[in-house]
Amino acid sequence: EAGVTQFPSHSVIEKGQTVTLRCDPISGHDNLYWYRRVMGKEIKFLLHFVKESKQDESGMPNNRFLAERTGGTYSTLKVQPAELEDSGVYFCASSQGSRSSGNTIYFGEGSWLTVV
């Protein structure tokens, strides 16, 4: 079974440019999450989709960040325009969200973003 996959794995862009990160969750997982770890600090929650609906977007830092999950399958996270402080690792994760699954949340390898 394929795990959570993220693309690109690494990206270097200039300040003011746009970057779009993609996440493909594990097949059948309705819950999809975005997190980020900036400058080696703690992992911060960004938002949570249940299927195509935004369940919780309280962690989105500002309106330069836009997440979508059309059709309830893969998700994209767009940063426009990128700022230096956006550099970090963006993790996507997914889960079934059922008690029988133990609520385990599986992470992708992360998209490492560097804004210069």
Add this chain to the structure above:
Amino acid sequence: GNSVTQMEGPVTLSEEAFLTINCTYTATGYPSLFWYVQYPGEGLQLLLKATKADDKGSNKGFEATYRKETTSFHLEKGSVQVSDSAVYFCALSEIGTALIFGKGTTLSVSS
């Protein structure tokens, strides 16, 4: 609200030393508890988990027991290796909700 507190690092040990990384939590319901690990240059991996009180999660020689009475989920390993050097994150979640992470503890093991 729910939260996770884990010991500040970095933790520096010699190979074969005993490891404990403390983690305590605050939760309104009955969360599942997790330890995740991030090795240098890699993504976030699930190390172990426990879904109810008194459960013990274990993997790769690491263990943690879900202690409801002390709201703790301390990570232990009897004999660390250089390859265990990484950042360890304690986390909790309730069904269908996002993970809440601790701040992470950096472990450095020297030979």
